Amino acid sequence: MYDVIGSPTSRAIRVLWMLEELGQPYRLQPEQPQSEIVRQHNPTGKVPILIEGDHKITDSTAILTYLADKHEALTAPTGTIARAQQDSVTQQILDEVEAALWTASRHSFILPKERRVPGLKDTLNWEYNRGIHNVMARRKGPYLMGEDFTIPDILLTHCATWAKFAGFDTENTDLVPYIKHTRARDAFRRLVPKKG
Template sequence: MKLYEFAPTRSIRVRWTLQELGVNFEAIPVNLMAGEHRRPEFLEINPAGKVPALVDGDLVLTESVAIVLYLAEKYPDKGLLPRDLRGRAEANRWLLFTTTELEQPLWRIARHTALYPEDKRLPGEVALAREDFKAMAEVLEKHMHERQFVVGDSVTVADFVAAYTLDWANEIHLLDGFPRLLAYMKRMYDRPHAAPRIAQAFVGLKAKA
């Protein structure tokens, strides 16, 4: 398998899953800052020009959540997805909650503070997105009461997706007042096969520059 990645991005979710599974893969860096995601050879892999992308034989798969679900299903003996219908439904529920209710406000903040040209940034949108994130983070904070994992009694890909998203939020100081989420995130990243945190990934990029 080949993983096309850019270290600080949602590529982390896929790398984390691969490392937890203990399977061999080839990591192929795609430097977004150098515009490598817009090169024709990469656009053949993902016409959207985004990472991560996974190539497994003749399968080319994009979208980080789709990739981690594929990997968990490919190696069912590793237990990264519940095997019962109800457990899988709960895993899907929290994967979707994370990517819609938590991640989308973070994207809005990123767009209006860094990604959009300055003349298109809306400070009011940033304030609203912060409120939206905190309201949904409170939902997950309550859910994590007396829980070690998002779903069930063992780690699943829902945890890798959630932990990365919470790390992103923590980078912009949105987890103040959410002690369970902070403790949960730290617990996940303390796992022996965890991927680097976002800040570590950026440090690694600077070291290679």
């Protein structure tokens, strides 16, 4: 049994989705970043945190990679060219897509008001769109790496959902049908029941 600490509206949703895909039992302890409980487990105050026995893992991508490798699913095997290519797409999503969203969030509500630069959002929206275009240009099939759903698909779907709530516009015509496809997976539907 895994324990996950974090809010389902944060990057913790990535870990929950992975666990649903893997069919692994877990308990969610909903906590917001920087809460006292979160800081007891992670001095940075960031979520998610995965607890397995006496061990704690932080950072959503590290957790996804650990779970995928451990359960030999949703990833190419370690030490293969396919894995190196998958890791390349993963890093590209983090560098070119998520970074723009994270910076926008920091300058919207995370940083102290006197440190925020609200005018950055237009530039960050442009960066986000450039990143989406670059990632989608590498897509090899219905999923980013081809026929198989893998870690990068969880990351990109989460980022695109985050972007929508952050008010970022997308200019990439392939993104919306791709996101509809990934969000139609049974594991995601169990996690976020369809409303109405």
